Amino acid sequence: MQDFFKYLNKNIDINDEAKFLISSIIKIREFKKGEILITQGQSKVTDTYFVLSGCLRSYVICENGKEHTVQFAIKDWWISDYIAYYGKGEAILTVECLTDCIVLQSDKLSIEKVFEKFPEIETFHRKNLENSFVRLNKRIVNQLQLNARDRYINFTADFPKMESVAKNYHIASYLGITQQSLSRIRTQK
Amino acid sequence: MQDFFKYLNKNIDINDEAKFLISSIIKIREFKKGEILITQGQSKVTDTYFVLSGCLRSYVICENGKEHTVQFAIKDWWISDYIAYYGKGEAILTVECLTDCIVLQSDKLSIEKVFEKFPEIETFHRKNLENSFVRLNKRIVNQLQLNARDRYINFTADFPKMESVAKNYHIASYLGITQQSLSRIRTQK
């Protein structure tokens, strides 16, 4: 939890009152590799997770049974099924741990209460969201303009340690190709 | 400008003081079809645009000369080069008008001042951003799991009037395919 306050304090001054409120709405959770935080189809998604350590991913299984990794999350990243978390309805993504993880968990209504009481925390969150929004924009632009090989090259530059943590078929599905295609790419010069 | 206050008032109560400040930082602009609001490569992007009427798109031209449409914007949507607007550096996207347009234009620093003075407007913006974030997440999920034909079907459902406003090659490049492939898809049953 001190790590989280350090992370916040990099950007805004957090006083003791804010720390107290945050401590009261956030749970520190530990999960083992393979454990599931959110399950596709569960009736709603109320929680978001901040990664203190470890690595997680979110994925969807579509109608033909194929699995597509939507997001990886490492230390200092947030993860949830944001489509259901910010929107309405049941979860369309599953969130699972690729390694043993320590995360902070909180629900949306509690976080909104913190924002009401401490608008500077809301501002910080907004700027974080703007950064995430930029990352998704870049990802879409890259998806449109790069072939599979170039997307893989960018991915390994952006997430240097991911190949030692995620399975190749996770990475392939994140890139929008099959594991056979990724193997083919990895073998090429 | 009254349309904009109506749009805001759908969600939050805007008092006269807020209206006055907003009026002082927002310019109403009119553009003709084909005009350019942001040019790829321009040294920085300080402005965002709210569409009162008409239709715009943003696109990137990559190294091989191909053009990829990143976003369409219709009435009540915001558009900019958000990678450069929220991030740093020169524009990587071009924003152009597909029809005659009326937009509201404001710069980021002025908008931040409005947020400081009226935190409820910042909250409204944050929720808007959350909705946009959800749309991008959905787009990525769709890009990963749907083939070109299904993406086209979804697109025409999401933007029913776009085909009468945008060129087919714009739509094809938004979907991540060539105009020949889009023609092929449109001809199929």
Added chain:
DNA sequence: GTAATAAATTAACATATGTTAAAAAAATCA
């Protein structure tokens, strides 16, 4: 340490889409 299971690679063939070019249709301009 070994057996069982999961992950990764490889190959042959199939399919979706890209590329190139030409022709037709539509839009724009004078």
Added chain:
DNA sequence: TGATTTTTTTAACATATGTTAATTTATTAC
């Protein structure tokens, strides 16, 4: 209204990636 330009369609061929299956390698469980 006709000429010009742009957009769209179509066809033939090329390429990137998918599919299926088999084999190899790595990991996990006992």
